[in-house]
Amino acid sequence: MTQPILQLSDDQTADLAEMFRLLGDPTRLKIVLALLDEAVPVGTIAERMGASQSLVSHHLRLLRAARIVRHERKGREIHYRIHDHHVACVIDDMVAHVAEVHEARSLTAQEVENA
Amino acid sequence: MTQPILQLSDDQTADLAEMFRLLGDPTRLKIVLALLDEAVPVGTIAERMGASQSLVSHHLRLLRAARIVRHERKGREIHYRIHDHHVACVIDDMVAHVAEVHEARSLTAQEVENA
DNA sequence: CCTATGTATGAATATCTATTCATATATAGG
DNA sequence: CCTATATATGAATAGATATTCATACATAGG
Numbered sequence: 001m002t003q004p005i006l007q008l009s010d011d012q013t014a015d016l017a018e019m020f021r022l023l024g025d026p027t028r029l030k031i032v033l034a035l036l037d038e039a040v041p042v043g044t045i046a047e048r049m050g051a052s053q054s055l056v057s058h059h060l061r062l063l064r065a066a067r068i069v070r071h072e073r074k075g076r077e078i079h080y081r082i083h084d085h086h087v088a089c090v091i092d093d094m095v096a097h098v099a100e101v102h103e104a105r106s107l108t109a110q111e112v113e114n115a
Numbered sequence: 116m117t118q119p120i121l122q123l124s125d126d127q128t129a130d131l132a133e134m135f136r137l138l139g140d141p142t143r144l145k146i147v148l149a150l151l152d153e154a155v156p157v158g159t160i161a162e163r164m165g166a167s168q169s170l171v172s173h174h175l176r177l178l179r180a181a182r183i184v185r186h187e188r189k190g191r192e193i194h195y196r197i198h199d200h201h202v203a204c205v206i207d208d209m210v211a212h213v214a215e216v217h218e219a220r221s222l223t224a225q226e227v228e229n230a
Numbered sequence: 231c232c233t234a235t236g237t238a239t240g241a242a243t244a245t246c247t248a249t250t251c252a253t254a255t256a257t258a259g260g
Numbered sequence: 261c262c263t264a265t266a267t268a269t270g271a272a273t274a275g276a277t278a279t280t281c282a283t284a285c286a287t288a289g290g
Contacts, residue, residue, distance in 0.1 A: 012214060014141055015213050016209060016213045017140060017141040019213065020136070020144065021135070021136070021140070022139070023132070023135040024132055024136025024137070025132060025136070025277090026128060026132040027278075033123065041236080041237090042237060042238090053237070053238095055280080056237095057237060059278090060237095060238095061239085076234095076235060076237085076286085076287055077237085078237065086212055086215070090212050093205055093208050094131060094135070094209075098131045140247090142248075142249090156266080158267080168267070169269085170250080171267095172268055172269080173249080173268085173269085175267095175268095190258070190266095191257050191267085192265095192266065192267085193268095
């Protein structure tokens, strides 16, 4: 399977980069991964990750704006989950990739240097 | 198809985030997209993108270190291409996602605000 | 109402990073 | 060798951003 020549508009490229960028922060990524399987209230996310409620909230705001997650009120709590199936798939794919790579290689610093 | 509960080590999570982060810069992403289909010398990449040779070179260095691209000497030129099939797949998936989303929705600012 | 709980938000900051400019390195050809 | 071409690299900087702290907002329950 070879790659089709894909031509993205500047807008599409920018959106794509923005999505990558948002997932590119370890704290935010952890949040997203935590929401892959279930809807979780903010406080619980913070607790599980060992991060402050404020920090988690700030990140959720960004993830929400990018439609990576969605929220729903449940009494006093606000439960967050992955926005849709599609986003979940994309992230799963990437996770699978990294997991594989981690399994396949165990490089020395020298090898990385020469990569 | 539901998501399996995936548990990533901190190292894996960091690597995953790092990969996302590198793709999260528009300039770098454009470079990567340009290398999906063929091996291209540095100067040509810069020319096509309208970016400076220096900037492209700096970005290629980062992409190389992360094994997102690889290089090969061809006379005086150094040709860069996507590191492997796997990386290409991951990017293609994400591109497909964004392309779909762009097709499906055309949101007002208000809708985005309330997302 | 008043309070407690859960969440969001704004300001401040220390850190990071993308970009530019100048320059070094490497290779091919005469 | 000497020059031209292609690429890499280092320093400097302007701008972005992750995090913290303090505080505001919203809701449920008594």
